[in-house]
Amino acid sequence: MNLLVCGVLVHLLFLASIFDIYFNSPVLHGIKEFQPSFAPAAKRLVLFVADGLRANTFFSRKEYSPYLRSIIEERGSWGVSHTRVPTESRPGHVAMIAGLYEDPSAVTKGWKENPVEFDSVFNRSSHTWAWGSADILPMFAKGEAAGRVTTFTYPKSMQRFSGDGSNEKLDTWVFDRMKRFFFSASTKSDEKIGKKGVVLFLHLLGIDTAGHATKPHSYEYLSNIQLVDKGIQEIERAIEGYFNNDGKTVYVFTADHGMTDWGSHGAGLPDETETPLVLWGAGIKGPESPKKSQESPQQWDLSSFDRKDVNQADVAALMAALLAIPTPTNNVGILPTEYIGKDPDWIYLAAVSNMEQILLQLERAKDLVHDKVFSVFLVPYPHLEYLEKLHHRLTQNGSAKDLPEVKIVCDLALIGIEYYQNYFGASLKLAITAAHIFWMIFLITRLISKPRIEPRNSLVFDFVVVAVLVSSFVLIIAQKLPIQYFAYYSLPVLLLWLILRDVDLWWSQITSSFTKNNVLKLSMFLSLTILGISCLVASFFKRSVLSFALLALALWPPIEKLNGGKWHRNLVVLWTVICIAVAVFPLLPVIGKEANYFLVFLAGLLATPLSICALLMYCNSSKKLLLSQSVLVIFASINVIWNSENYDAGLGLTWINQITSWTIFGLSLIFPLIVDSSFVSKMLSLSLSICTCSILLSVRHEALFIVLLLILLVLYPLIELEVQTSDALKSVLHETLISNMNNERSGLSFTDIRRAFLYLFFTMLAFFGIGNIASLNSFDPAWVKAFVSTFDPFLMGALILIKTILPFFAVASSIASVSLLSKKPIQWLLVLSMCDAMALPFFHMVQTKGSWLDIGQSISHFVIAHVCILFLLLLHTAAHLFLVFNIRSCKNYKVN
Numbered sequence: 001m002n003l004l005v006c007g008v009l010v011h012l013l014f015l016a017s018i019f020d021i022y023f024n025s026p027v028l029h030g031i032k033e034f035q036p037s038f039a040p041a042a043k044r045l046v047l048f049v050a051d052g053l054r055a056n057t058f059f060s061r062k063e064y065s066p067y068l069r070s071i072i073e074e075r076g077s078w079g080v081s082h083t084r085v086p087t088e089s090r091p092g093h094v095a096m097i098a099g100l101y102e103d104p105s106a107v108t109k110g111w112k113e114n115p116v117e118f119d120s121v122f123n124r125s126s127h128t129w130a131w132g133s134a135d136i137l138p139m140f141a142k143g144e145a146a147g148r149v150t151t152f153t154y155p156k157s158m159q160r161f162s163g164d165g166s167n168e169k170l171d172t173w174v175f176d177r178m179k180r181f182f183f184s185a186s187t188k189s190d191e192k193i194g195k196k197g198v199v200l201f202l203h204l205l206g207i208d209t210a211g212h213a214t215k216p217h218s219y220e221y222l223s224n225i226q227l228v229d230k231g232i233q234e235i236e237r238a239i240e241g242y243f244n245n246d247g248k249t250v251y252v253f254t255a256d257h258g259m260t261d262w263g264s265h266g267a268g269l270p271d272e273t274e275t276p277l278v279l280w281g282a283g284i285k286g287p288e289s290p291k292k293s294q295e296s297p298q299q300w301d302l303s304s305f306d307r308k309d310v311n312q313a314d315v316a317a318l319m320a321a322l323l324a325i326p327t328p329t330n331n332v333g334i335l336p337t338e339y340i341g342k343d344p345d346w347i348y349l350a351a352v353s354n355m356e357q358i359l360l361q362l363e364r365a366k367d368l369v370h371d372k373v374f375s376v377f378l379v380p381y382p383h384l385e386y387l388e389k390l391h392h393r394l395t396q397n398g399s400a401k402d403l404p405e406v407k408i409v410c411d412l413a414l415i416g417i418e419y420y421q422n423y424f425g426a427s428l429k430l431a432i433t434a435a436h437i438f439w440m441i442f443l444i445t446r447l448i449s450k451p452r453i454e455p456r457n458s459l460v461f462d463f464v465v466v467a468v469l470v471s472s473f474v475l476i477i478a479q480k481l482p483i484q485y486f487a488y489y490s491l492p493v494l495l496l497w498l499i500l501r502d503v504d505l506w507w508s509q510i511t512s513s514f515t516k517n518n519v520l521k522l523s524m525f526l527s528l529t530i531l532g533i534s535c536l537v538a539s540f541f542k543r544s545v546l547s548f549a550l551l552a553l554a555l556w557p558p559i560e561k562l563n564g565g566k567w568h569r570n571l572v573v574l575w576t577v578i579c580i581a582v583a584v585f586p587l588l589p590v591i592g593k594e595a596n597y598f599l600v601f602l603a604g605l606l607a608t609p610l611s612i613c614a615l616l617m618y619c620n621s622s623k624k625l626l627l628s629q630s631v632l633v634i635f636a637s638i639n640v641i642w643n644s645e646n647y648d649a650g651l652g653l654t655w656i657n658q659i660t661s662w663t664i665f666g667l668s669l670i671f672p673l674i675v676d677s678s679f680v681s682k683m684l685s686l687s688l689s690i691c692t693c694s695i696l697l698s699v700r701h702e703a704l705f706i707v708l709l710l711i712l713l714v715l716y717p718l719i720e721l722e723v724q725t726s727d728a729l730k731s732v733l734h735e736t737l738i739s740n741m742n743n744e745r746s747g748l749s750f751t752d753i754r755r756a757f758l759y760l761f762f763t764m765l766a767f768f769g770i771g772n773i774a775s776l777n778s779f780d781p782a783w784v785k786a787f788v789s790t791f792d793p794f795l796m797g798a799l800i801l802i803k804t805i806l807p808f809f810a811v812a813s814s815i816a817s818v819s820l821l822s823k824k825p826i827q828w829l830l831v832l833s834m835c836d837a838m839a840l841p842f843f844h845m846v847q848t849k850g851s852w853l854d855i856g857q858s859i860s861h862f863v864i865a866h867v868c869i870l871f872l873l874l875l876h877t878a879a880h881l882f883l884v885f886n887i888r889s890c891k892n893y894k895v896n
Contacts, residue, residue, distance in 0.1 A: 007832065010439055011866050013487055014839070017432045018862065020484060021425050022848050026100055027118050031329040031364045034356040038349040040324035041283025041342055043248035044198040046239065047319070050228050051089055052208025052265065054258030055080050055274040057216055059300040064222045065229040068253060068278055072305060073287060076280030077339050079308035081254050081315060085849065087265045087272040092256030092312065093136055097121050099316030099331025117142060121316055122149050124325040125199040127192045129181065131174045132203025133159065152177050159209065167213065167220065168227050171206035175231040178202060182242045197323045202235070204228055211259045250281040250322050254315060277310060283322045285341035310336045321350040327357040334410045337403060344400035351406045352394065359391060362413045365420035372479045381416040431488050436840045438495035443833040449505035465497045525750050532757050533837045536764055540861050543586040543768045549761065554579035557719055575719055578712050585705045585769045595699040597644045603703035604637025607691045614684055622675040629671050629688040636664050636695045643786050653785060661696055661786040668692040672882070679817060682883050683714050686813055690806045696786050697803040702770045706807060709766065713814035720755070720818050756830040759815045763872065766807035812872070812879035820883060826876070832869045839865035
């Protein structure tokens with residue numbers, strides 16, 4: 001019990017550690033603002049963001065944006081704004097307006113909003129008016145910006161993905177409201193809008209909604225681009241008319257992210273990360289001949305005009321420079337000077353202002369670390385001294401010719417900021433990695449050593465460990481570090497202490513194993529175990545790895561037979577054939593939404609004769625019940641085909657099909673509880689039950705996979721026991737499963753390692769054989785159409801959960817039957833250590849950059865590996881109780 005509690009606490013600490021190591025907010029508070037010393041190039045700025053507009057479509061289909069194309073060719077500058085993933089609306093807008101990229105700590109809030117306040121161009125403006133979606137605008141009107149940003153949003157009910165043209169209404173609403181604002185501006189608004197540093201922001205969501213509904217090549221998507229192009233022309237005319245063409249307005253047109261051909265975004269494909277950028281008006285260069293080797297696609301027809309690519313965060317720095325307002329305090333963008341049409345000295349001062357703000361961030365990041373860490377432990381950023389010298393020269397004697405060196409300072413400073421923000425990450429990662437390794441070693445030592453009888457004498461050793469822990473705690477408190485850091489740093493020390501205090505018990509067991517006869521076998525087995533765990537880790541990414549593992553597993557009995565084992569030839573052949581057959585399925589695509597009910601029917605045709613042959617040849621009792629179950633499999637197969645034909649004929653789910661499905665489903669779950677507790681009866685009844693349910697809930701080849709997997713799981717206990725006791729097949733087949741095991745610890749054997757690994761392997765195979773992590777979300781109502789005719793999420797979810805869990809329960813039952821037949825329980829500490837061995841590489845694979853899917857899956861892999869042991873333990877306990885229990889006779893049911 002103490003070890004169980006300890007294990008729970010250790011794994012909770014492992015799970016919590018990734019949020020302190022990987023997901024730290026890039027937003028630093030307390031940074032001073034740097035006030036520019038140059039005059040503004042523009043008095044006001046208009047920002048148009050066409051949500052979901054990809055660069056390739058915009059530039060190649062110029063007939064749909066004639067006005068913006070004329071600006072590129074006659075009076076503006078253009079390029080591609082390269083976004084970072086995740087390519088979604090919120091992080092894209094934060095990058096271009098605040099100058100900082102996706103806040104990883106937002107993972108704790110489901111990526112819905114920034115968990116901390118951030119500075120932005122809107123904050124620094126004299127006033128900002130914004131029109132658009134309620135999903136985007138409010139995040140820029142919080143905190144300090146609350147009185148400085150005025151937003152106008154349409155109701156969320158207008159945001160529809162129906163493809164009926166409602167997407168254009170969103171952008172029409174924005175354009176109409178903005179024009180109405182200028183035509184009916186009050187005196188108070190006139191006073192604000194006439195000031196320097198004004199920003200007007202138009203969020204145009206229509207293109208994004210059209211792309212989701214009808215794809216980016218559709219007429220609706222292209223028509224919405226045309227609408228935006230025309231609307232921008234009208235807005236510019238209205239603004240210039242309002243300000244009497246004073247030439248003090250700068251216009252910025254871009255997008256927050258792009259879109260794939262199939263209407264999605266969020267990942268890192270070029271169509272998602274490349275967005276258009278067009279600038280014109282006050283302070284912007286006109287068209288220039290190409291100066292760079294970077295070429296544009298031929299279909300863009302822009303080879304005569306200089307292309308000026310930027311990173312998305314650079315847009316914030318550019319907008320701040322044009323208005324001569326302080327760059328947002330957490331900006332990581334570098335000013336793209338090639339867009340600015342001002343004299344070289346002005347451009348240099350703007351670049352230095354951008355540099356100064358980044359250096360202020362570095363100073364703040366450095367102070368947060370230097371003020372906490374004692375100098376004896378401090379490792380400063382290596383380039384600090386060089387940056388100070390270069391900064392001093394640029395600010396004292398610099399000129400326009402030093403622009404390249406300004407960029408070098410910015411680049412080095414940004415690296416320094418990241419260095420300090422992740423300063424403790426490396427040491428924490430090392431501590432948790434050491435804790436993972438020591439925990440696994442501790443579990444193994446507990447397995448191979450017997451309990452101590454005499455009290456140990458290690459007061460000096462205990463005193464040293466306590467002194468180290470107390471010193472660590474004092475240092476953590478004195479440096480004002482988060483208290484959880486003490487838990488992270490002290491955990492490997494505690495685990496190492498637990499390992500070394502009993503070294504006399506387990507070391508003798510290890511040395512005794514390294515005899516001349518055992519050393520080669522031990523080395524080979526250890527190598528195979530490491531290779532096997534690596535395969536399990538790889539199966540999360542490449543399902544085909546399981547196929548190669550199954551082919552290797554198929555060779556196990558033949559090799560044993562060649563080594564002199566008296567194996568049943570038919571058993572060896574059947575095992576090899578089934579392993580090869582199951583190995584085909586991980587090579588097939590995951591179960592999708594295309595149905596093939598012939599394959600489902602084929603599964604029933606395969607299962608029925610096999611089960612009848614098995615019960616006639618090997619079953620001495622419960623024959624009638626098992627025969628009835630075999631008939632149920634045929635009925636289920638016929639019902640699936642019949643139901644499919646009714647759907648094709650437009651009849652839907654008839655009441656006869658529905659009643660038949662529920663009747664078969666219910667009976668199949670009851671039969672395993674009625675049959676006697678012999679090995680053949682229980683495993684055969686369970687297999688038929690799972691097969692029947694799977695057929696009713698399948699749409700494609702997953703039913704065939706389940707049938708073959710069940711055959712493999714029935715064969716495994718026979719193979720396992722045949723390894724231990726030659727010619728054990730006859731005695732096992734009719735043995736009654738009774739809970740009467742020897743729980744005395746007897747050290748660690750090769751058999752224990754094999755059983756623990758195969759439990760994990762069969763569990764992974766039960767899921768990854770036909771699915772993957774992403775397929776958990778690919779629910780298809782067709783899976784339950786034999787049971788439900790109307791949408792019922794709870795009932796549908798329950799049925800799908802049963803379909804998912806039943807193969808895992810079959811795996812647990814197969815492993816539990818081995819324990820019951822051999823009278824030796826599975827070594828759970830060994831299974832736990834293998835789960836932790838899987839979790840360790842996943843710990844180092846956690847991603848903070850990439851699509852939300854990439855980040856979410858990397859966390860999911862790590863969490864699954866850690867909670868896997870609890871899931872397996874619960875399933876194994878349930879399977880154990882099931883195998884020794886039946887309704888008709890409870891005399892064999894004993895609680896262990």
